[in-house]
Amino acid sequence: MSEIAIVGAGMMGSALCWPLSDNRQSIRLVGTFLDEDIIRSCQTTGIHPKLQRHLPQRVVPYSYTQMKEALTGVDFIVSGVSSFGVDWFARTTGPFLQPEIPVIAVTKGLEDQPDGDLQILPVATNNRLPDEKKGKISLNAIGGPCISHELAARRQTAVVFCGQDYRVLEKLRGIFAADYYHIRLSTDVTGVEVCAALKNAYAMGVSLAMGMMDRSGADGLANMYNPQAALFGQSCLEMRRLLEITQGGVENVSWLPGAGDLFVTVFGGRTMRLGRLLGQGFSFKEAREQLAGETMESVEIITRVARALPKLAARGVTRLEYFPFLLHLDQIINHGQVVNIPWNKFYLDA
Amino acid sequence: MSEIAIVGAGMMGSALCWPLSDNRQSIRLVGTFLDEDIIRSCQTTGIHPKLQRHLPQRVVPYSYTQMKEALTGVDFIVSGVSSFGVDWFARTTGPFLQPEIPVIAVTKGLEDQPDGDLQILPVATNNRLPDEKKGKISLNAIGGPCISHELAARRQTAVVFCGQDYRVLEKLRGIFAADYYHIRLSTDVTGVEVCAALKNAYAMGVSLAMGMMDRSGADGLANMYNPQAALFGQSCLEMRRLLEITQGGVENVSWLPGAGDLFVTVFGGRTMRLGRLLGQGFSFKEAREQLAGETMESVEIITRVARALPKLAARGVTRLEYFPFLLHLDQIINHGQVVNIPWNKFYLDA
Numbered sequence: 001m002s003e004i005a006i007v008g009a010g011m012m013g014s015a016l017c018w019p020l021s022d023n024r025q026s027i028r029l030v031g032t033f034l035d036e037d038i039i040r041s042c043q044t045t046g047i048h049p050k051l052q053r054h055l056p057q058r059v060v061p062y063s064y065t066q067m068k069e070a071l072t073g074v075d076f077i078v079s080g081v082s083s084f085g086v087d088w089f090a091r092t093t094g095p096f097l098q099p100e101i102p103v104i105a106v107t108k109g110l111e112d113q114p115d116g117d118l119q120i121l122p123v124a125t126n127n128r129l130p131d132e133k134k135g136k137i138s139l140n141a142i143g144g145p146c147i148s149h150e151l152a153a154r155r156q157t158a159v160v161f162c163g164q165d166y167r168v169l170e171k172l173r174g175i176f177a178a179d180y181y182h183i184r185l186s187t188d189v190t191g192v193e194v195c196a197a198l199k200n201a202y203a204m205g206v207s208l209a210m211g212m213m214d215r216s217g218a219d220g221l222a223n224m225y226n227p228q229a230a231l232f233g234q235s236c237l238e239m240r241r242l243l244e245i246t247q248g249g250v251e252n253v254s255w256l257p258g259a260g261d262l263f264v265t266v267f268g269g270r271t272m273r274l275g276r277l278l279g280q281g282f283s284f285k286e287a288r289e290q291l292a293g294e295t296m297e298s299v300e301i302i303t304r305v306a307r308a309l310p311k312l313a314a315r316g317v318t319r320l321e322y323f324p325f326l327l328h329l330d331q332i333i334n335h336g337q338v339v340n341i342p343w344n345k346f347y348l349d350a
Numbered sequence: 351m352s353e354i355a356i357v358g359a360g361m362m363g364s365a366l367c368w369p370l371s372d373n374r375q376s377i378r379l380v381g382t383f384l385d386e387d388i389i390r391s392c393q394t395t396g397i398h399p400k401l402q403r404h405l406p407q408r409v410v411p412y413s414y415t416q417m418k419e420a421l422t423g424v425d426f427i428v429s430g431v432s433s434f435g436v437d438w439f440a441r442t443t444g445p446f447l448q449p450e451i452p453v454i455a456v457t458k459g460l461e462d463q464p465d466g467d468l469q470i471l472p473v474a475t476n477n478r479l480p481d482e483k484k485g486k487i488s489l490n491a492i493g494g495p496c497i498s499h500e501l502a503a504r505r506q507t508a509v510v511f512c513g514q515d516y517r518v519l520e521k522l523r524g525i526f527a528a529d530y531y532h533i534r535l536s537t538d539v540t541g542v543e544v545c546a547a548l549k550n551a552y553a554m555g556v557s558l559a560m561g562m563m564d565r566s567g568a569d570g571l572a573n574m575y576n577p578q579a580a581l582f583g584q585s586c587l588e589m590r591r592l593l594e595i596t597q598g599g600v601e602n603v604s605w606l607p608g609a610g611d612l613f614v615t616v617f618g619g620r621t622m623r624l625g626r627l628l629g630q631g632f633s634f635k636e637a638r639e640q641l642a643g644e645t646m647e648s649v650e651i652i653t654r655v656a657r658a659l660p661k662l663a664a665r666g667v668t669r670l671e672y673f674p675f676l677l678h679l680d681q682i683i684n685h686g687q688v689v690n691i692p693w694n695k696f697y698l699d700a
Contacts, residue, residue: 145579156559158580158697182580184697209506225614229495230508230532233610240604253604254590255697260583263613264575347508347534347605 001026002075002175007093009035009042009061010295011050012106013080015148019178021056022154029055030062030070032085039063051152064092071096076104076175079125082295083109083197086121090128097129102138102168104161108297110197112304116311118246120193122163138168143192144184144256145264151181158182160256162192184256191248195257197301198242202235203265204298205329207272208339211279227341228266234325234346235262241322242305245312270294284333299333306330321348351376352425352525357443359385359392359411360645361400362456363430365498369528371406372504379405380412380420382435389413401502414442421446426454426525429475432645433459433547436471440478447479447487452518454490454511458647460547462654466661468596470543472513488518493542494534494606495614501531508532510606512542534606541598545607547651548592552585553615554648555679557622558689561629577691578616584675584696585612591672592655595662620644634683649683656680671698 002025006013009031020027031039041049042061048054055061062070071077071093081089086107097103111119119127122139129137140163151157161176161183163169169185177183186192206228213224236253239262243250252258265271270291275298277287288296306327313320320327324345331337352375356363359381370377381389391399392411398404405411412420421427421443431439436457447453461469469477472489479487490513501507511526511533513519519535527533536542556578563574586603589612593600602608615621620641625648627637638646656677663670670677674695681687 145576145583147576150574150576155574156562156577156580156691156693158576158583158693182693182696212506224500224505225617226495226497226500226508227506229610229614230506230606232613233495233508233606236604236609240601250604251590251600254586254600254609256580256583259586259604259609260579263582264579267575341506343506343508343532346532 003073004028004076004078004175005030005071005074006078006080007089008032008080008082008085009038009048010080010082011148012146013078014048014051015151016078016080016106016176017059018056018152018154019176019181021058022178023175025058025175027059028062028070028074029059030067031064032081032088033064036063051149053152067092068096074101076102076172079103079105079107081107083107083121083297083300084295086125087128090125094128094130094133097133097137099136099138102140102163102172104140104142104163104172106142108196108200110194110301110304112308116308116315116317118194118242118305118308120190120197122189122193138163138165140169140172141189141193141196143196143261145260147264147268154180156180156182158184158256158260160184160186160192162186162189164189188249188252190246191243191252192257194243194246194248195239195252195261198239198305199258199261199265200271200298201301201305201326201329202239202262203268203271204275204302205325206231206235206262206266207275208279208341210272211276211281212339214276214280230346231325231341232262232266237347238323238325241318245318270296271298274298278332279339281338283336302326302329302333306334321345324348353423354378354426354428354525355380355421355424356428356430357439358382358430358432358435359388359398360430360432361498362496363428364398364401365501366428366430366456366526367409368406368502368504369526369531371408372528373525375408375525377409378412378420378424379409380417381414382431382438383414386413401499403502417442418446424451426452426522429453429455429457431457433457433471433647433650434645436475437478440475444478444480444483447483449486449488452488452490452513452522454492454513454522456492458546458550460544460651460654462658466658466665466667468544468592468655468658470540470547472539472543488513488515490519490522491539491543491546493546493611495610497614497618504530506530506532508534508606508610510534510536510542512536512539514539538599538602540596541593541602542607544593544596544598545589545602545611548589548655549608549611549615550621550648551651551655551676551679552589552612553618553621554625554652555585555675556581556612556616557625558629558691560622561626561631562689564626564630580696581675581691582612582616587697588673588675591668595668620646621648624648628682629689631688633686652676652679652683656684671695674698
């Protein structure tokens, strides 16, 4: 039995309580400063208000104000923060991190650098650690298709744990694997992480087709899969090119981290709801208001990649024509454009 | 304006009437011997009974008994038969085919050879032509995500035309392209055709998860996307390996022909209904009875590939362990097994 601290009590971090608990691990669920209501509910009723479930056995909820106590004596740390919380995570937990305590993150994102380079979050996290910890902490991550509600319902789920050290990954798998939580290992951290981030951007894009159907009328048909699939195909193609730029393995597109995770995210919740509203014809401002209070990582990743691409193109690393879909999503979100899929620019040199 | 004959008045062949008609082409829709009722309805009411729509302008329906008349003076021929009709198509139209009349097929399938080799349908069709025509006819094909109902509804649809001669493909694109029917070209006929065939097999597999949900109870959640996505990821992985075996380009998995077409087929009709019934726990025999009268290409392709794989493995071309999903589907269909997803064998050496 190991002691695990999950830092960040949002849906995805908290959902990991289920396989960990079923493996008889001892779990400390530590909220961020944004999670005080969640932690209070967990402490008083045992119910996680966002997952709307009783936490399983062996989970002890902690407030962020108890960070030192929560992180003392643990064997593994899970980072359950969103991409907006990377800075907070590094600053707050940094002093407690140790080389022999592996960290594994569910956080999805990419950070664009001034020169256009796209940095994966394990690298971004490392750069924000206290100087004496930099390069010394084992920072791993989880990719692949997983809707948190479904994991908490113990639905069959297959993910990828990635990190630099295969032995650490094997240890982590031993802690987390359950008969419904299937874990494959990869040392291609860049490949898995780039897919994990991009799927949010492109799932928003694919779900535009749902809104386009709502707007055009269903025409007697239950749904609109040809346009969704056409956008899905272009999404996979652009992901492949972004892997080439970042030197992640392109084969990640064609299993769990790429196509698999994109598939689940298209149906998965707030990202889809945003895309659907935009596809219906709402402006981004209007759609954003309807989804007030939701963390929108899709918006962040679209904005960051679209900001990086012209710089990368200017450096000769890629061509802007390779990314008509992502650049259109950026136009919708950041430049007031209406949805008008640039079909004729798609599938170039596929 | 060109004269086009579509041979086979099933849903997919007939749906091509819409972009062709919108392009002001002159279309002859020729039924097979199985399509007499369809052609009679088209001739008397103008309604295609399977698509449940009025045929567009410029379509003249022909019975198979009028084949000679129907194929005389045409510029292009579409093969709209199913994989079960390849033999009939070659035998019946063979005498009328000419080198200067390109053929393009919507047929999806692979034929396993005695030594385990998997033959794509343009090759299989060529081999069945009259001897004096063998190797002389331009046999092209259509891959990518397209539900026929949606194409007939003029929904945005993106497909891939593949063939050996790029100039012929460009000519075909000029005939078919519409502002809702986007056509990309590929000379990797094997890559596109292998994906087109396999997506039926794996879509049946992914939709097992829908039936598994029905059986287990929805547990308050609307659907079961984690398991579907996990199966989707394994499907893409096995498709990649089958492309390696057949020497098609593996990049086909990560755009329209592979992931895109698999996506649409999971939601697309009879293949999904079969998988769902099997996932609910019905035996293949029971499920087949509930779907009596439906052409089941998924069953055919699973059976053929599963028959080929042990031979290919024995020849050292691949390893059986690479295909746990497809082999399980074969067990369900041909050997009376119940659905029991072999999760622990999945994602091997991804």
